[in-house]
Amino acid sequence: MFVTPAYAQSAAGGGDVFTSLVIPMLLIFGIMYFLLIRPQQKKLKEHQNMVNNLRRGDQVVTQGGIVGKVTKVRDDAEIEIEIAQGVNVRVVKHTIATVRSKTEPAES
Structure with a gap:
């Protein structure tokens, strides 16, 4: 009774795996890169420059x-x-x- 709707749903949405899993993960990584990783690298580079010029x-x-x-x-x-x-x-x-x-x- 419960198996039939599940198979029907997976058969109809088989191509949606890419758009439902991969694209959001790429968006999250992109946002994390621009909000966290890139500014931290810039700050580290400025600190190293400051220390080297002492x-x-x-x-x-x-x-x-x-x-x-x-x-x-x-x-x-x-x-x-x-x-x-x-x-x-x-x-x-x-x-x-x-x-x-x-x-x-x-x-x-």
Whole structure:
């Protein structure tokens, strides 16, 4: 009694599987890409650019909330910041949240 309407329904809508499953999934992925993935990649690229352009004299804020002035760029992964007079701290570059004030590049 219940099997007959189910077979009749699946036989009539056999071509609808693509439009009922695949197209909505593609739309959801497209929306997620433009609303979440793309802006996050853009933000990551801006942060990497900011971190790579750090130089001596920049005033920075770490993700922990420490404000200091860059005294030395040690290598690709670390910088040294002065958080108080005579107090220097080594910090991983990627923990820099923002650059408050930027120094001008040296004239050559």
